[in-house]
Amino acid sequence: MKTRKSIDPFWWSLFGTGGVIAALCLPALLFLNGVAIPLGWIEAPSYEHVLTLVKNSLTRLFLFVVISLSLFHWAHRFRFTLYDGLQLKHLNQLIAVLCYGTAMIGTIASLYTLWGL
């Protein structure tokens, strides 16, 4: 019996890797850019410096992976929060499209932004 579930390993892999990557990288990134630099604990790098850094292919790839997979991690979790938590079982299709769709739009937007710099 082939059912909608056969695609679940795919969504779950994105969710799983996204969770690991988000847990490893986001706290460090947030600490640096959200706390340490604004509070002056670390001297703020110049715009040109950051731009050159981001234009490096490896940095681009890193940021892309972090952003995209974190979004898919969110999408999967939020889907089940709506589905199980709010008991919106009957809206399953719509919820899945909205959640994964948002993550896909975010992924495309990050591609566009990162490689458009």
Added chain:
Amino acid sequence: MQTTISLEIQRYRPEQESEPVYQSYEVPLRKDWVILDALNYIKDNLDGSLSYRWSCRMGVCGSCGMMANGTPVLTCATFLETYAPGPIRVEPLINFPVIRDLIIDMSEFITKLKQMKPWIVREEEQPLSDGEYLQTPDQLTEYKQYSMCINCMLCYAACPIVGLEPGFLGPAAIALAQRYNFDNRDQGKKQRTEILKEDNGIYECTFVGECSIVCPKSVDPAGAIQRYKVAAAAEWWKSLLLPWGNR
């Protein structure tokens, strides 16, 4: 010094009432008594009509699972004193139909369990003359934890997904599937995974983890399910990227 404790027990006698009701009993609060002792006291001295299951009285048979103040427990392993001064509300395991008083209908669970083929599956039995299947201590350790399951169904009562998705195969059945998948004598993993990667299988689980918290045998069904998800996801990618590798 408190000498008694009251038990509020859910009663349901289908010939008498259409909805469950609660009945209170006062029982001696003895240091060495578990909830099951109190139930036996009630049955012997106060009300012989009370129905419930039990057998071993030592946490092995898995038949005495009930809700105590809303948490699934083995009543033979849960002391009255923990709940002093009381009262203790005793109810049948949730997420199961109730047959009578504290007795649940476990037939759905048995059906799910059977689907997992919780036995050693061989493509070909080796002839008796070849002797027994040998196993090293390391190979035993691989699955031993999952083999501790006593089918008490506390995990089914604890799992919110079982409540929401009655078709979900559930923690114990999946942990037992893993018990055989990790056994080096077994060759049935593919058959089990076929069922478990589809509807009602492992991806129904959202890793709430309550199953592992209530498990009296530290089987850790939640861990078993997550390991299964990783393996099934790897298989999925493999069959996508190497379709010819599919035997």
